[in-house]
Amino acid sequence: MKKAISSAVIRRLPKYLRYLTALHEQGEERISSQKLSVITGFTASQIRQDLNHFGGFGQQGYGYNVQSLREQIIHIIGLDRPHRVAIAGAGHLGVALANADIFNENRFHLEALFDIRPECIGKQIAGAEVYSVSEMETVLREKQIEILTITTPRDVAQELADRAVEAGVRGIWNYAQTDLHLPHGIVLENVYLNESLFTLVYYMGNWKDYKGFEE
Amino acid sequence: MKKAISSAVIRRLPKYLRYLTALHEQGEERISSQKLSVITGFTASQIRQDLNHFGGFGQQGYGYNVQSLREQIIHIIGLDRPHRVAIAGAGHLGVALANADIFNENRFHLEALFDIRPECIGKQIAGAEVYSVSEMETVLREKQIEILTITTPRDVAQELADRAVEAGVRGIWNYAQTDLHLPHGIVLENVYLNESLFTLVYYMGNWKDYKGFEE
DNA sequence: TAGATTGTTAATCGATTAACAATC
DNA sequence: TAGATTGTTAATCGATTAACAATC
Numbered sequence: 001m002k003k004a005i006s007s008a009v010i011r012r013l014p015k016y017l018r019y020l021t022a023l024h025e026q027g028e029e030r031i032s033s034q035k036l037s038v039i040t041g042f043t044a045s046q047i048r049q050d051l052n053h054f055g056g057f058g059q060q061g062y063g064y065n066v067q068s069l070r071e072q073i074i075h076i077i078g079l080d081r082p083h084r085v086a087i088a089g090a091g092h093l094g095v096a097l098a099n100a101d102i103f104n105e106n107r108f109h110l111e112a113l114f115d116i117r118p119e120c121i122g123k124q125i126a127g128a129e130v131y132s133v134s135e136m137e138t139v140l141r142e143k144q145i146e147i148l149t150i151t152t153p154r155d156v157a158q159e160l161a162d163r164a165v166e167a168g169v170r171g172i173w174n175y176a177q178t179d180l181h182l183p184h185g186i187v188l189e190n191v192y193l194n195e196s197l198f199t200l201v202y203y204m205g206n207w208k209d210y211k212g213f214e215e
Numbered sequence: 216m217k218k219a220i221s222s223a224v225i226r227r228l229p230k231y232l233r234y235l236t237a238l239h240e241q242g243e244e245r246i247s248s249q250k251l252s253v254i255t256g257f258t259a260s261q262i263r264q265d266l267n268h269f270g271g272f273g274q275q276g277y278g279y280n281v282q283s284l285r286e287q288i289i290h291i292i293g294l295d296r297p298h299r300v301a302i303a304g305a306g307h308l309g310v311a312l313a314n315a316d317i318f319n320e321n322r323f324h325l326e327a328l329f330d331i332r333p334e335c336i337g338k339q340i341a342g343a344e345v346y347s348v349s350e351m352e353t354v355l356r357e358k359q360i361e362i363l364t365i366t367t368p369r370d371v372a373q374e375l376a377d378r379a380v381e382a383g384v385r386g387i388w389n390y391a392q393t394d395l396h397l398p399h400g401i402v403l404e405n406v407y408l409n410e411s412l413f414t415l416v417y418y419m420g421n422w423k424d425y426k427g428f429e430e
Numbered sequence: 431t432a433g434a435t436t437g438t439t440a441a442t443c444g445a446t447t448a449a450c451a452a453t454c
Numbered sequence: 455t456a457g458a459t460t461g462t463t464a465a466t467c468g469a470t471t472a473a474c475a476a477t478c
Binding site for chain 1: 457458459460461462
Binding site: 100102106171209 | 219222226233291298306312314315316317321323362385386392400403407408414415416417419420422423
């Protein structure tokens with residue numbers, strides 16, 4: 001079987017996509033790994049290696065076609081397919097994510113939110129209804145939700161994840177500050193905001209260790 | 216000069232801290248790298264290597280004292296010192312962060328928010344006032360803000376960051392979907408939510424690559 | 431003391447960078 | 455064709471894992 005592509009490569013794809021989209025909007029037709037290197041800060045060699053994991057998208061002597069490479073990366077990530085999403089927890093963070101550009105661009109469709117607080121239930125947020133958590137499995141199944149975003153307090157996150165998986169959800173986007181355990185075949189992506197803030201604070205106290213983009 | 220500690224190590228510290236806090240709350244007094252390995256999923260060897268970058272906190276034949284190791288890590292990250300924080304952008308995300316536990320625990324002090332919309336200005340959010348962006352430098356200086364969280368649209372992020380640095384801010388916690396360029400000595404930490412979501416989507420379409428599953 | 435477990439050096443693994451032949 | 459730039463192999467670098475002597 002083909003060797004798995006390392007997650008370091010995967011996590012660079014969104015960045016390539018972002019810059020290619022910008023270049024496309026600026027009307028650029030072609031780009032070399034050398035020029036992309038200057039823009040992204042990755043080495044030209046790394047860029048060529050990364051892209052070659054997925055196929056030979058370039059042409060010797062020419063470089064890469066911006067628009068076609070952009071479409072390839074959209075396809076590789078899976079952004080050319082629709083994704084049905086729900087959010088558990090209609091608090092500040094849940095509402096912020098519901099209204100974020102992420103779910104409006106890129107073929108993501110926010111289908112439902114869930115909360116336990118009676119005063120939230122029935123409201124419309126970013127075009128989606130807030131349902132009671134007690135109805136979660138039913139709604140997830142009916143609307144064929146693929147991805148559940150968890151923004152609840154950490155003590156209920158595991159239970160909600162388990163129930164969502166039971167109801168057919170295949171990806172969990174977890175903002176609750178806890179490590180979830182999920183069955184084989186279910187994908188988990190954590191966003192631990194405090195880990196990011198703590199890293200910032202560490203480097204503020206030890207900035208000689210910090211290697212950032214400088215100018 | 217002592218060699219810089221790699222950012223891979225730094226980014227594991229918050230996780231150690233989280234588990235040590237949990238163990239402490241459970242009344243555990245000691246922990247071996249072996250037991251911590253089972254809990255965290257890191258190897259025992261890696262845990263000992265990581266901790267030894269900062270000093271010999273353990274004791275042969277015994278392991279580590281939970282509470283004292285926890286305090287050491289808090290000190291290493293810098294969470295035992297107060298940090299004065301402001302948020303640029305009092306939209307959904309700014310409000311969500313203002314209300315998040317992060318700023319209430321851990322000696323972070325949210326001192327101000329900034330927005331351009333007249334209807335927001337003067338409001339109190341999570342105990343802090345919303346100021347006009349035009350007053351930003353004055354407020355940042357007066358309140359001696361160390362960290363600016365940017366949750367504005369991306370097109371104003373660089374300008375706000377520049378002005379904040381000018382007003383004495385030393386760390387930027389950036390949620391705007393753009394790469395900022397900052398002077399030497401200023402620390403930047405990006406939270407690119409869509410990169411996280413895209414990674415989730417990629418692995419949902421390629422789950423055999425996920426976490427190194429093989430066959 | 432004997433058993434346990436660290437601190438630390440050495441070996442391994444994986445990812446990044448360099449080099450260059452292939453080729454547009 | 456000649457110049458440019460990829461695709462790909464080889465070299466390097468860094469991070470993780472293994473091993474074990476030190477020592478509590």
